[in-house]
Amino acid sequence: MKEDKPSKRKNRKIIIILALLFTALLAVIFFRSSISKITAIEMQGDKYTSREQLLAASGLKIGGQFFAVSGDSVGEALEKLNTVQEAQVSKKFPGVVTITVKEYPAVAYELDQAGVLEAILSSGAAVSVTDTGIAVEKPILTNWKADDPYKTKLCQALAGIPNELTSDISEIVPSPTLSFPDRIKLYTRSRFEVITAISLLKDKVGYLNQVIQTEEPGLIKMLEADSYVPFHSEAGDTGEDADAQE
Numbered sequence: 001m002k003e004d005k006p007s008k009r010k011n012r013k014i015i016i017i018l019a020l021l022f023t024a025l026l027a028v029i030f031f032r033s034s035i036s037k038i039t040a041i042e043m044q045g046d047k048y049t050s051r052e053q054l055l056a057a058s059g060l061k062i063g064g065q066f067f068a069v070s071g072d073s074v075g076e077a078l079e080k081l082n083t084v085q086e087a088q089v090s091k092k093f094p095g096v097v098t099i100t101v102k103e104y105p106a107v108a109y110e111l112d113q114a115g116v117l118e119a120i121l122s123s124g125a126a127v128s129v130t131d132t133g134i135a136v137e138k139p140i141l142t143n144w145k146a147d148d149p150y151k152t153k154l155c156q157a158l159a160g161i162p163n164e165l166t167s168d169i170s171e172i173v174p175s176p177t178l179s180f181p182d183r184i185k186l187y188t189r190s191r192f193e194v195i196t197a198i199s200l201l202k203d204k205v206g207y208l209n210q211v212i213q214t215e216e217p218g219l220i221k222m223l224e225a226d227s228y229v230p231f232h233s234e235a236g237d238t239g240e241d242a243d244a245q246e
Helices: 006-030 051-058 071-078 148-160 198-214 234-245
Strands: 041-045 084-092 096-103 106-111 117-121 126-128 169-172 182-188 191-197 218-222 227-231
Touching: 051 071, 051 096, 051 182, 071 084, 071 096, 071 234, 106 148, 148 198, 182 198, 191 198, 198 218, 198 227, 227 234
Parallel strands: 041 096, 191 218
Antiparallel strands: 084 096, 106 117, 117 126, 169 182, 182 191, 218 227
């Protein structure tokens, strides 16, 4: 009986080795089969970012390894796009990967050099509006250089202001001075002209709307001090002359 023990142990080892080999074989077959591959990539929330851009940034492709997809890593890669504010990636077995993005909002519009209208997002990115539609309450940016750092700051400032406080602004033009390198001119649909600075806009926009709602069209200055002069008064001409001298 004692002589049988080594034989039993040997048989047990053989069985364990065979089981491991069989498991490994099944794993190889599984990971090479279509059931372990990505069979569909779904997109949600992509208004300004094309499917091709999202796929290129994510590194995902049909036929790729489903179980190798890291949702966090793919999400971080997508958020490097200047149109994507947040990204989430979910997986549903077998083979379905869903990308859900929250894009930066459109805060203004601009005509490019070819005369094509583009939406300007709060990140400063310019995207085509051919298929996305136009929000008529957004202002038009005029005479801005593509590499102007204040353009991005303006977009960020506009994104932080409720739509109802900016819906009357029709056009924004850069108007820098030595004292205010971020100075801008605003033109409103209610025919006001406004001089302010990007760094002051968020804090001053409440005063702007108060004047627009209660006064006749005129020149509004919102810099270190706030002032309003109606266009029809003689003081209005003086105010514009003073502005030209700044």
